[in-house]
Amino acid sequence: MALGEPGPPVGEDKGVGMTAIDPSAARKARGAFFTPPELCRYVVDWALRGPSDVLLEPSCGEAAFLVAAARRLAELGGRADERQLHGVEMHAASASGARTRLASAAAAAKIRVADFFTLDPTPRYDAVVGNPPYVRYQDFTGQARVRSQAAALRAGVSLSGLASSWAAFTVHAALFLKPGGRLGLVLPAELLSVNYAAGVRRFLMTRFKSVRLVLFTERVFPGVMEEVVLLLADGFDRGPTGHCELFQATNLSDLHSAVGRRWVPPTPGHKWTASLLPDTAQAAVAAITGFTELETWGDTTLGMVTGNNRYFALSPEEIAEKELPPDELIPLSPPGSRHLRGLAFTSAAWRDLGAQGRATHLFRPPGDPSEPARLYIKAGEQVGIDNAYKCRVRTPWWRVPLVPPAHLLLTYMNADTPRLCANRARVHHLNSVHGLYLRSGYVKTGLDLLPVAALNAMTLLGAEVVGRAYGGGMLKLEPKEADKLPVPAKDLLLAARDELLALQPRVAEALRTGSVTDAAALVDEVLLVRHLGLRRKDLTALRSAHADLHGRRVARGAGARM
Incomplete structure (x- = not known):
């Protein structure tokens, strides 16, 4: 869906235009929602700079940006008509509503009814300028996806099957700009963090002279789970640029007082989540030595895929009932x-889970199945387990294809x-869960110390940066993202070995009570303060930045449950 409140812009008659003739369910299915007028005005005032400028609003809906552009052009002495204002809208009734709304504002625009990706x-x-449709990859399928991917490929951007609709829209929209043109879009904050947007980020940094991002502390669209970012890219085909301009606003009323700063991503396609860190936290991160990335310790891989966990994962009670041999x-x-929220998963803990009825065994006959196994296989076929993908x-x-036991989970x-x-x-x-297979020479230290040592302010903050937020406020870490997780280096752990071992009971107790921050505070004192000499103000900056990113994620999850 285009990111916005599912209702009309402020001051609009609810009986006019889309809200009267375009049901909410239909709008949501194709990603058509409204954008607050103050957001439209801010983007348009930045984008239109001269009386002869020509503007396009693709996927214009009821012309929220075109109305703002008409006002801006009038202020500049231009023509608020079809010569300078163009729109594209795939929904004919919405296009008609857009023309009506423009006429009520004493303006006009040439609005074409079409799928933007076919143009x-x-x-x-x-x-x-505009607020692109936001349709998640699960619903963005068939010819719509094929057309979007083809459109992005025109610019040399290849998008995976996980890409939501906005990604291709952003790239395709930029190709309508003349050299030196400006792109102003309201995008999901996914732009900063998801892997599939790497090509989009690279495209923006390569093709534009400057890239400005406006970030919000509060949710711009109450009741909508997605955070948004304003993308203001200037100087098309005058790039590349090596940095982003970051402006942090509290909310829409704070837009014009947002404070800007310069941020340099490690590479053009690299995640931009670190741009959310304040300067104090970035300085603290830069001051820390003795850390490395998790991939230095070993390989992180996916676990086994059964096709149906309920069938293949069995409890001891179920095993006894089916008389399956060991x-x-x-x-x-x-x-x-x-059950993996502590420092170690032991054999005793595994047996306790089995006694509680948890599925602690995988059904996997290695050769010719026994008679009880044959009966169980037949029972699975009778209910269609064999037809699962x-x-x-x-x-x-x-x-089930085996994955060997990992050193760490x-x-x-x-x-x-x-x-x-x-x-x-x-x-x-x-x-x-994922498995971490430690490299030769890292096994003992990794097993003994890495679980406790990874509970520190630097790693907690790093997880928020390299991971990605999902619905409900959950933080997801894929193996490639886990590879980049900052963790203490082996030499640091060896130097602090005795202290960390002595600390483990207190850390384990803090984890049992659900206090990760208390556990991390104990580890911080050993690793960051005593062994690395980190200043208190830098430690505070790390903790504050982590609390801020964690708070954003949790708040977004709370919004999704409203």
């Missing part, structure tokens, strides 16, 4: 990760922060 880009516009079962970390593409369908969906848990039980794991 060949004509580089004739001084400014392209050699057709594999010790398993049960689905989920709640992951099952039907393997032979035999009931033999890494939680990847987290309400608080990712946890590294030593796999002392040496059990296999499903794809509800």
Whole structure:
């Protein structure tokens, strides 16, 4: 959906235009929602700079940006008519509503009814502005996706199947600009963090002379889960640029007093989440030595994919009931990760979970199945387990491909922060967690110390930067993102070994009570303060930045549940 409140702009008659003739469900399906007028005015005032400027609003809906542009052109002495204002809208009734609304504002625009992705880009516009449709990849399918991907490829940007609609829209919209033109869009904050947007970020940094981002502390659209960012890219085909201009606003009323600063991404396509960090936190990060990335310690990989966990993961009680022999079962970390929130997962803990009825074994006959296993396989076929995608593409369908037991288990969906848990039980794991396989020479130190050492302000902040926020306020960490997680280096842990070992009982107790911040504070004193000599003000900056990013994520999740 285009990011906005599902209702008319402030001051608009609810009986006029889209709200009367375009049902809410239909608007949502194609991503058509309204944009607050103050946001439109801010973007348009930045984009239009001369009386002869020509502006395009693709996916214009009821012309919120075109109305603001008409006012701006009138102020500049231009023509608020079809010669200078153009729009594209795929919904005919909305296009009609747009013309009506413009007429009521004593203006006009040439509005074409079409799918924007079907239009060949004509580089004739001084400014392209708007609030692109926001349709998640799950609903962005078929010919609509094919057309969008083809449009982005014109600019050399290849988008994965995970890309939401706004990504291709952003690239395609830029191609309608004349050299030196300006692109002003309201985009989801996904622009900053998701992997699939790397090509979009690279495109913007390469093709524009300057890239400005306006970030908001508060949600711009109450009741809508997505955070937004204003993209103001200037000087098309006059790039590249090596930095972004960042402006932080509290809310819409604070837009014109937003304070700007310069931020340099590590590479053009690199995630821009670090741009959210204040200067004090960035300085603190730069001051820290003795840290490395998690991939230095080992390889992070996905767990086993069964195709149906309920069928393949069994409790001891179910195993006894089905009389399955031990050699057709594999010790398993049960689905989920709640039991991996401590420092170690032991054999005793694994047995306790089994006694509680948790699924602690994987059904996996290694050769010819026994008679009880054959009966269980037949029962699975009777209910269609063999037709599940992951099952039907393997032979035999009931033999799950093995992933060896990992040294450490890494939680990847987290309400608080990712946890590294030593796999002392040496059990296999499903794809509800990741496995970290430590490199030769790192195994003992990693198993003994990395789970506790990773609970520090630097790593907690790093998780918010390299991970991504999902619905409900959850933080997700894919293996490639986990590779970039900042963690203490081996030499630092060896130097602090005795202190960290002595600290583990207190840290474990803090984790049992659910206080990750208390656990991290204990580790900070050992690693960051005593061994690395980090100044108190820098430690405070790290903790404050982590609290801010964590708070943004949680607030977004709370908004989604409203």
